[in-house]
Amino acid sequence: MPEKPYDHNQIELKWHERWQNADFYKAEENSTKPKFYVLEMLPYPSGTLHIGHIRNYSIGDALARYKWMRGFNVLHPMGWDAFGLPAENAAIANQRPPREWTQQNIASMKKTHRRFAFSYDWDREVSTCEPEYYRWNQWFFLKMFERGLAYRKKALVNWCPKCVTVLANEQVVEGCCWRHEDTPVEQRALEQWFLKITDYADQLLDDMRQLEGGWPDRVLTMQRNWIGRSEGTEADFALEGSKTPIRVFTTRVDTIFGATCLILAPEHPLNETLLDANGQARAKAMVDARAGRDPGDIEKEGFFTGRYAVNPYSGEKVPVWVGNFVLMGYGTGAIMAVPAHDERDFEFCTKYGITIRPVIRPVDGPLDTNPKQAFGEYGIVENSGRWSGLASEEARRQMNDYAEEKGFGKAAITYRLKDWGISRQRYWGTPIPMIHCPKCGVVPVPEDQLPVVLPDRVEITGAGRSPLENVPEFVNVKCPKCGEPAKRETDTMDTFMDSSWYFYRYCDAHNDRMPFDPAKVAYWFEIDQYIGGVEHAILHLIYSRFFTKMMRDIGLITNSEPARRLFTQGMVIAEGAKMSKSKGNVVGADMLAEKYGADTARMFVLFAAPPEKEVDWRWEGADGIYRFLGRVYRFVTRNIGRADFPPPGDADRKVIRKLHQTLKKITEDFETRWHFNTCISSVMELVNMLYAEEKGISAEPMCEILEKLALVLAPFAPYVAQEIWEELGNQGPVFRHPWPSFDPELAKEDLAEVVVQVNGKLRGRIHVPFGTPKEELEALAQADDKVKPFLEGKQIVKIITVPDKLVNIVVK
RNA sequence: GCGGAUGUGGCGAAAUUGGCAGACGCGCUGGAUUUAGGUUCCAGUUCCCGCAAGGGAGUGUAGGUUCAAGUCCUAUCAUCCGCACCA
Numbered sequence: 095m096p097e098k099p100y101d102h103n104q105i106e107l108k109w110h111e112r113w114q115n116a117d118f119y120k121a122e123e124n125s126t127k128p129k130f131y132v133l134e135m136l137p138y139p140s141g142t143l144h145i146g147h148i149r150n151y152s153i154g155d156a157l158a159r160y161k162w163m164r165g166f167n168v169l170h171p172m173g174w175d176a177f178g179l180p181a182e183n184a185a186i187a188n189q190r191p192p193r194e195w196t197q198q199n200i201a202s203m204k205k206t207h208r209r210f211a212f213s214y215d216w217d218r219e220v221s222t223c224e225p226e227y228y229r230w231n232q233w234f235f236l237k238m239f240e241r242g243l244a245y246r247k248k249a250l251v252n253w254c255p256k257c258v259t260v261l262a263n264e265q266v267v268e269g270c271c272w273r274h275e276d277t278p279v280e281q282r283a284l285e286q287w288f289l290k291i292t293d294y295a296d297q298l299l300d301d302m303r304q305l306e307g308g309w310p311d312r313v314l315t316m317q318r319n320w321i322g323r324s325e326g327t328e329a330d331f332a333l334e335g336s337k338t339p340i341r342v343f344t345t346r347v348d349t350i351f352g353a354t355c356l357i358l359a360p361e362h363p364l365n366e367t368l369l370d371a372n373g374q375a376r377a378k379a380m381v382d383a384r385a386g387r388d389p390g391d392i393e394k395e396g397f398f399t400g401r402y403a404v405n406p407y408s409g410e411k412v413p414v415w416v417g418n419f420v421l422m423g424y425g426t427g428a429i430m431a432v433p434a435h436d437e438r439d440f441e442f443c444t445k446y447g448i449t450i451r452p453v454i455r456p457v458d459g460p461l462d463t464n465p466k467q468a469f470g471e472y473g474i475v476e477n478s479g480r481w482s483g484l485a486s487e488e489a490r491r492q493m494n495d496y497a498e499e500k501g502f503g504k505a506a507i508t509y510r511l512k513d514w515g516i517s518r519q520r521y522w523g524t525p526i527p528m529i530h531c532p533k534c535g536v537v538p539v540p541e542d543q544l545p546v547v548l549p550d551r552v553e554i555t556g557a558g559r560s561p562l563e564n565v566p567e568f569v570n571v572k573c574p575k576c577g578e579p580a581k582r583e584t585d586t587m588d589t590f591m592d593s594s595w596y597f598y599r600y601c602d603a604h605n606d607r608m609p610f611d612p613a614k615v616a617y618w619f620e621i622d623q624y625i626g627g628v629e630h631a632i633l634h635l636i637y638s639r640f641f642t643k644m645m646r647d648i649g650l651i652t653n654s655e656p657a658r659r660l661f662t663q664g665m666v667i668a669e670g671a672k673m674s675k676s677k678g679n680v681v682g683a684d685m686l687a688e689k690y691g692a693d694t695a696r697m698f699v700l701f702a703a704p705p706e707k708e709v710d711w712r713w714e715g716a717d718g719i720y721r722f723l724g725r726v727y728r729f730v731t732r733n734i735g736r737a738d739f740p741p742p743g744d745a746d747r748k749v750i751r752k753l754h755q756t757l758k759k760i761t762e763d764f765e766t767r768w769h770f771n772t773c774i775s776s777v778m779e780l781v782n783m784l785y786a787e788e789k790g791i792s793a794e795p796m797c798e799i800l801e802k803l804a805l806v807l808a809p810f811a812p813y814v815a816q817e818i819w820e821e822l823g824n825q826g827p828v829f830r831h832p833w834p835s836f837d838p839e840l841a842k843e844d845l846a847e848v849v850v851q852v853n854g855k856l857r858g859r860i861h862v863p864f865g866t867p868k869e870e871l872e873a874l875a876q877a878d879d880k881v882k883p884f885l886e887g888k889q890i891v892k893i894i895t896v897p898d899k900l901v902n903i904v905v906k
Numbered sequence: 907g908c909g910g911a912u913g914u915g916g917c918g919a920a921a922u923u924g925g926c927a928g929a930c931g932c933g934c935u936g937g938a939u940u941u942a943g944g945u946u947c948c949a950g951u952u953c954c955c956g957c958a959a960g961g962g963a964g965u966g967u968a969g970g971u972u973c974a975a976g977u978c979c980u981a982u983c984a985u986c987c988g989c990a991c992c993a
Contacts, residue, residue: 099945312910312988319909319989326993344993357993394991419991429993437907438991510992631988701931702918708986715918718931721946728946762922772920775930782930785947849926854974856926894973900925904973 097732100724102691106813229545230599230609231591232527234641236538237648239528243290246536249515250281260284260519281381287526287585288513291640295321295509298639301654308659310706313631320632322510327494328426329503331356331403333364333414340364340403340414343425343508346435347497348489351410351478352453353430354443356403357396357417362427365416368399373416380418394419394442405430406502407493408479417442425508437469453477454486514637516588523586525562531573531580540574546582562586593634594641597621597656612650624657631662661768664708686713693811694720700770700810723814726781726807729788730800730818736793745790749783750840753799756780757836760806770810777806802834846898850875852884853904868895875901 238244251260256277291298299321302314327347330339340356358365360377369377376397384392396417403414412430419438420429433443434452443450454473455461461476472486481489497503517526525546527539539546549568562568562584573580595609601618602610626634642656687695698719703709759776763769784791784799791799800822808815808828819828845861848871858880862871872893875881881903888905895901 315910316988322989322992324992342993346993392991417991419993421992424992431993436993438993441991508992510989628987704919707919709918712918715932722931724946767922769920769922771918772922772930775920778930847926851925851974854925854972859926892973894925896925900974902925902973 095731095734095736097728100727100814102693102720102723102813105817106691106693109813109816226545226606227592227599228524228547230595231524231587232539232544232546233541233609234591234595234644235527235587236541236544238289238644239538241648243293243644244287245290246285246287248283249286249288251284251286251515253280253282255280260517284517284519286515286517287528287583288515289640291514291636292509292511294640294643295323295511297643297654298511298636299323301639301643304655305658305660308657310660310662313628313635313660313662316631317636320511320636323507324509325505325507327490327497327503328506329406329430329497331405331412331430333368334402334404334411336367336401338364339502340428341426341503342428342430343506344430346432346486346490347493348475348478348481348484348486349432349435349453350405350407350430350493351475351481352432352434352451353405353412354433354449354451355412355431356414357420357429357431357439357442358399358414359420359422359427360416360418361422362416362420364428368401368414369416373397373399377416380416384418392418394438394445396442396446398446406497406500413448415446423512424510435469435471440469451477457485511636514588514640516591517585518588519585523589524591526583526585526587528583529571529573529580530583531576531578533578534573534575534580537573537575537580543574548586590633590637594637595645597624597638598645598651609650615651619651620653620655621657623659623661625661625663628662628664635660661706663705664703686716690716690720691813693723693813697723697774697810701774702771704767704769704771722778722781723811725785726803727814727818729781729784730803731821733788733796733800734821736796739793739796740790742792742794743790745787746792746795749787749791749799750795751843752780752783753802754836754838754841757802757806757834758838758841761833761836764809774810777803777810804828805831805834848875848898849900850878850881851900851902852881854902857881857884864898866897868897871895871897871901872903875903 235244253260254277260282299318302309302317305314324345326343326345328341328343329347329350330341332339340358342356344350358368360380365374365377380395394417396415399414399416401414402411404411415431419442420427429439431439431443431448432453433439433448433450435454440450442448452461452463453476454471455476456471456473475481475484475486475489478489481493484492494503494505498505525548527544527546529537529539531537549562549565569582569584571580571582572578598610598615598619602614605611638656642651643654645651646654686698690698694716698713698716699709701719702715756776756779760773763773780803800818801824804815804818804822804824805828807818812829816828819831824831842864846864846866848860848862848866849856850858850860858875858878860871860874860878862874866874872895875893876885876890885903885905890903891906892904893901894904
């Protein structure tokens with residue numbers, strides 16, 4: 095057959111059309127339990143759908159297709175993000191009717207991903223935007239409410255005055271709105287719903303031990319920091335002239351005799367009674383000044399309240415101050431300042447001339463009167479009454495006991511992790527199924543009335559309150575308890591709620607009685623492999639771990655962790671920045687596909703770097719991939735049905751060996767590391783050799799090679815692979831054919847190449863049969879012409895020999 | 907400041923268990939095909955000296971362990987990421 099030019103357009107269109115309605119996307123029934131892989135949809139900041147597709151699908155596809163060939167049945171559903179609205183895009187969130195938008199989106203996603211991707215099981219698809227999904231979000235919310243895990247309180251929220259909306263924590267970038275980088279976020283007090291994730295803080299921390307090895311260390315560390323457990327002591331300082339004491343939290347109670355003042359956070363509730371109008375104004379100014387600033391840039395300042403408090407251990411009277419560096423959100427919002435042993439306290443107290451009193455000395459030295467040396471260090475406690483002379487750790491223990499005994503404090507643990515605020519003042523999202531009744535208070539919507547569905551037409555006011563408030567037929571309801579007129583909750587849920595359990599729903603997507611059948615989930619879970627972007631390391635991945643534990647506690651599931659293994663993909667960056675639509679630096683993988691075709695586009699992205707690494711997007715290298723696919727295609731077409739094959743010869747052995755070496759390499763890389771870049775490069779090596787040896791390859795090996803080439807290429811370049819598969823006279827999809835196995839015997843070289851070093855430097859190489867004995871190797875090495883000159887006139891001290899690999903001669 | 911990672915050619919990168927540094931690709935150089943350009947094919951391409959054979963240096967920097975270090979240890983610098991007056 096004459097050589098055909100590689101026309102990617104023609105090939106891709108042809109198969110694109112044929113695959114439109116093919117049923118081989120469906121998972122095959124399998125007698126053994128398949129692996130459960132979940133591929134999170136968008137590993138990149140939302141808005142980067144373009145690039146998200148190609149990179150994520152590539153990895154997902156390549157894996158899924160490969161696993162399929164190996165006889166696995168991979169559950170590979172669409173992730174929630176695919177249908178979910180970009181949560182941060184308030185404009186769209188408030189304008190589009192969700193249902194239509196969703197359906198439109200599904201349609202377009204189906205189209206796009208047919209082009210780029212392959213193996214989705216549409217039966218299991220779930221849209222988090224569908225009322226059916228609201229229902230189970232709401233169901234979970236009610237279960238948590240019953241258990242006291244969902245509660246309502248007034249809380250400060252981030253507020254962007256330009257967007258006129260509430261922002262989630264993750265949408266606040268360096269104190270400013272993520273869309274208006276010059277606009278500091280304000281704090282507003284609103285009634286909000288919270289989930290008590292803090293109840294699970296210790297479990298979330300402890301269970302990480304199960305995840306070690308399966309999850310990247312980086313993610314585990316980030317989670318550990320985010321939860322931020324610290325052990326310490328809470329102690330009450332009696333406030334003079336008041337019955338309410340001031341409670342402080344410290345991790346270093348052993349330094350408490352060095353506490354020379356108390357400092358309250360400017361937002362501390364006690365300030366309302368403690369301060370005069372002037373003082374309150376100053377405190378408020380501090381809070382405002384802090385908004386939108388990098389904490390490191392703010393100079394510490396504060397003022398004396400005029401009041402004193404009593405150190406419960408020493409009985410010493412210390413002044414009470416207000417300080418701008420004390421955070422209300424951590425510990426108790428009040429600290430004892432120990433300027434001798436804490437850098438921040440030192441800075442503050444030096445500025446205002448407050449006494450500095452060292453109380454910790456090094457184990458092997460005297461008390462250091464220059465306090466700067468001792469910040470944060472442990473040692474021996476001094477000048478501390480009955481505790482003097484104890485080691486820090488022991489002092490802490492005894493002082494904790496003492497506090498408890500005397501009733502003024504106790505050992506305490508605080509967390510950086512805060513309860514999860516899920517209220518959003520948005521149209522978009524799952525309505526929170528609660529009703530506010532003037533008589534009965536907050537009443538849950540009865541389970542049989544779920545789902546509470548969003549109204550279709552909503553006018554956007556931009557007033558910064560939920561647009562749902564303006565829809566009377568939604569808001570005005572009868573109280574389920576007393577039947578009197580009441581108001582519906584108008585906040586909707588954070589979309590992270592959806593993402594926290596979507597993969598459970600995949601196991602039983604059409605269940606209309608429960609979120610899912612526990613038996614089905616028990617069959618699939620835990621997830622064998624979860625794949626997603628790093629940026630979800632703390633939020634999504636902590637929330638979904640929390641959900642899993644909550645679901646276990648309400649008896650739905652038995653596993654404590656959602657996923658055994660986690661793989662975090664690197665991000666695609668452009669010119670050093672994360673790609674995002676708002677930055678306008680999304681470079682089109684579409685354009686790449688337009689010019690070279692989807693096969694080249696996908697393969698190029700896979701070839702650029704291993705998947706866990708972030709990759710700077712530039713398309714200079716794409717030519718090489720396109721050339722390569724052309725080389726393959728032309729090679730195959732001109733060798734199909736050729737009449738003039740030579741008789742079997744040396745070349746056959748050579749290329750068959752290379753073929754099996756390639757198969758071995760790809761199979762191993764695929765199975766363990768997912769380093770597709772090295773897989774691809776080894777196929778390239780094979781093809782390079784095929785070009786060099788083409789004339790000498792006889793008919794039979796050529797047949798084998800062409801077929802294996804199609805199979806090996808299929809995960810990376812499905813269209814060309816399929817086309818070749820058909821040209822070779824095969825029927826049906828190449829993906830249904832089992833993955834080719836390799837023969838280790840055929841992959842073996844005839845002779846071992848043994849490297850000869852003199853003093854660790856490469857001087858020669860000898861070729862010997864495998865298993866040549868040590869003595870013989872050493873003799874051959876010394877006799878080698880290239881090696882000899884380096885041995886002349888020298889004395890051989892030692893020879894190290896690694897059989898079949900290396901001889902190192904040490905000379906003097 | 908704390909925590910985590912990463913540093914290898916002009917570029918993306920490879921080297922999986924301490925054993926040939928730079929596979930594969932881009933780019934570049936030369937050659938063949940071509941009226942020419944493009945395409946395709948072949949060869950070369952870490953740096954320095956050399957026409958060449960060959961030799962020397964070389965994985966951010968400085969030490970160390972080892973017959974042998976990109977890989978292990980110590981220190982240090984740079985970059986990136988995460989958290990950040992967290993008491």
